[in-house]
Amino acid sequence: MGLCRIVGTSQVVTMRRDMMDIFEIVYNRLKTSIKPFIRYSGSESEGFRMHGSDMDSMFWPDDHKVVWNLCQSHFYHGQTVILADCSDSPPGYALLQLLTPTIERKIESSLLRINNREFLSSSKYRVNMCSEVVPNSTQHGPCGSGVRFGIEFDCAHCFACDFWPPSASLWRNRCHAWPPPRVVYDIVNQGCHFAAIGHKSGNHEDKEWRISFSLAERKLVYSMDHCQFLTYGLLKLFLKEVINKGLSDEEKLLCSYHVKTAVFWVLQQNTIAYWCPQNLLECFWVCFKLILKWVYEGVCPNFFISQNNMFLGKINGSAQSYLFRALYVMYNKGYACLLHCASITSNIMSVLCNPGVFICTDQRSVISETEFDCQMFGEMYNLDSIVIIDLKICMKYLRFAEQLLSLPLTKYNFLMLQKLTASVLQRTAFILHNTFTNSGENKQKYIIDKLSCNMLKLAAQIGCTSDLLYIALFYYKTKRYAEALAVLRMTKAKFSQPYLAYTYSVSDRYMEAAGGQSWSKKFRRCMAQNIKLYNGILYIDELCREQDTSHGSSQMKHFFLIIPPFVFLQMLEVLCCRHVDAISRKQALEDLQLLIYQNEPLTVPVMFRDISWQILGICQQVTGNYQEALYSFQQSLQEYPFHGIRQATCERILKLLPYTSWSVDKL
Structure with missing residues (x-):
């Protein structure tokens, strides 16, 4: 049934919750x-x-x-x-x-x-x-x-x-x-x-x-079986797409909290004998009738403190009469009122026409392995957002992650922990290097350099394909350009594979290479994700200005720059070739320019085009192509200001003016 695709199958919902849970545990421990x-x-x-x-x-x-x-x-x-x-x-x-x-x-x-x-x-x-x-x-x-x-x-x-x-x-x-x-x-x-x-x-x-009682309510929702959760989801859809359709926030009288409360009361009062997919519409109907009854009486009792009438001061008088009449019209239509839910109309129609039809909730029948993997990898990427830029906290995390591995983690807990650990290892490596690079003896510097390299290699072993780029970035930072180019060639070969998946998109050839393998292996072999450069950590001199501007933006304080991996790879190739091979540098710059100019949302998402144009401009500037760099910076200003780097862009343009025919009045 389409509802399962919208709300999620039981396996998908479990995956989301388990990953959210481990994220919270780690965040609060740190x-x-x-x-x-x-x-x-x-x-x-x-x-x-x-x-x-x-x-x-x-x-x-x-x-x-x-x-x-x-x-x-x-x-x-x-x-x-x-x-x-x-x-x-x-x-x-x-x-x-x-x-x-x-x-x-x-x-x-x-x-x-x-x-x-x-x-x-x-x-x-x-x-x-x-x-x-x-x-x-x-x-x-x-x-x-x-x-x-x-x-x-x-x-x-x-x-x-x-x-x-x-x-x-x-x-x-x-x-x-x-x-x-x-x-x-x-x-x-x-x-x-x-x-x-x-x-x-x-x-x-x-x-x-x-x-x-927000945390108590979350535990109650977790304790629902999947049919009960689907009923709750169907009520939320009905509220959004039918009851509150076209209303402003001020005009909406019923909210999702009222819907959730109704489901809680129906479950506790044991009003429905059989919660099962074949009985889903009846489950919805019982909850809807309870909401209608509450509106008629003007009383919505809080689930934990029943004396607390949640309609008081909002749903009474003319507003109460208006809402009751609107709901009663829907009630008179019976199950057919669900036909107004645009997202599931066709599915509801098939059930109404064939009352005995089986409402499918089986994971394998509703969602493919490829779709599930895509959702899971996207969830991991979204939750990898713990802002740690302090060496002591990084070390505290690594010790805690080791302790967590001895606990009975679910497979989704483990995957999320794997992703978080790879990310923290990368930050620890750069923080270590930045802390000791300008102090200490040569022997200490050598030890720190070796330790940082090993951390980045370990992160690449447990992380995704694009995590190799952090190794190349470290080699570039430490002026080992040949080693950096070797890593970039390896990464480029992996990126060129037809089965590569990028954050939320999975190719048609993905299952040929990944089918039947463990999720951990799929993630390491087939997944590329955006590069996150955390503001407050010096990764690369060429992007210092952007990090400072983004972090101190008056409109939105960002914690990191998010750069598409394909753009980041080409940027590093240009910067490394600048010191090694002028001919290869020219080709790398042309490849980067082609990547940006193609305007392909699957490789350079719209949200990240401001930083992508900025990177192209920086690469053009450091290679002496000032007029082209000026154009790229102009394009960065015209994109959606996702990173809040406008000030950095304007500063770069002002520095370029003496080398171009452009006027400051155009800024």
């Missing part, structure tokens, strides 16, 4: 004293990758703890303790009183004094932390919303509480049929969080904090 904990929430963390799925992040300081009573404060000696007071707030909300001093400036500036007691203002804290992760972000509920690397996501800065809320104590007594006791135990033991937003109908909207 946390420094000034870095907050992070957990992902939202649709992507649950395993969805549908168009428009949100990637929400939760951050909280580990040295600030919320308690429900003073007795619990004894567990946190030397930490900042905050007391949650629910006595004058609606169900699901609380005031947070600071009991012990804080040294965090942004937290201190969020304090309000009420009756000689200091309380944290949610509105002040939200403003103070809004742009903490994403510069120039805007407020959206308790989150700062922004765009990084072309992806929209929300960041919520919270406070953690290790204890289960007293107001949610009755929830445990309701858990007879679902969720399983093990899940209930894990949820209660992990406590809750407080998000910086108050109740619109409360007495202290600007001061109140909402009790957040």
